Amino acid sequence: MNIETQREGNTLTVRPEGRIDTLTAPAFQQRLEAELGDAGSLIIDFSKVNYISSAGLRVLLAYAQEMEDRGGSIKAVCVDDMLHKVFSLTGFLEILNVD
Numbered sequence: 001m002n003i004e005t006q007r008e009g010n011t012l013t014v015r016p017e018g019r020i021d022t023l024t025a026p027a028f029q030q031r032l033e034a035e036l037g038d039a040g041s042l043i044i045d046f047s048k049v050n051y052i053s054s055a056g057l058r059v060l061l062a063y064a065q066e067m068e069d070r071g072g073s074i075k076a077v078c079v080d081d082m083l084h085k086v087f088s089l090t091g092f093l094e095i096l097n098v099d
Contacts, residue, residue: 001016001024001027002016002017003028010040012039012043013044016028016044016048018049018051019052020055024056025055025058028059029059032063039072040072040073041067041073042075043075043077046080047080057086060092060095061095073097075097075098076096076097079099
């Protein structure tokens with residue numbers, strides 16, 4: 001899995017590519033852990049993600065909680081219809097700010 005990151009001030013933008021599943025979720029989590037630092041805002045760009053499993057959702061849930069604990073925010077952008085449906089069915093639309 002390729003994961004691009006960009007830091008602008010207090011905002012970290014993460015752009016994973018491909019599938020976020022049981023095999024790739026640990027690398028996704030490790031990259032978030034390594035890059036997040038003291039960021040107050042986390043943006044995850046899903047424009048190049050074509051699938052997310054429960055393992056990927058667990059990573060998102062953990063970082064949604066992390067950002068809430070630190071008084072920050074998490075936002076999902078460029079979410080296609082399929083991922084939007086997954087987020088809707090799993091209740092993640094109430095956890096993540098989804099654009």
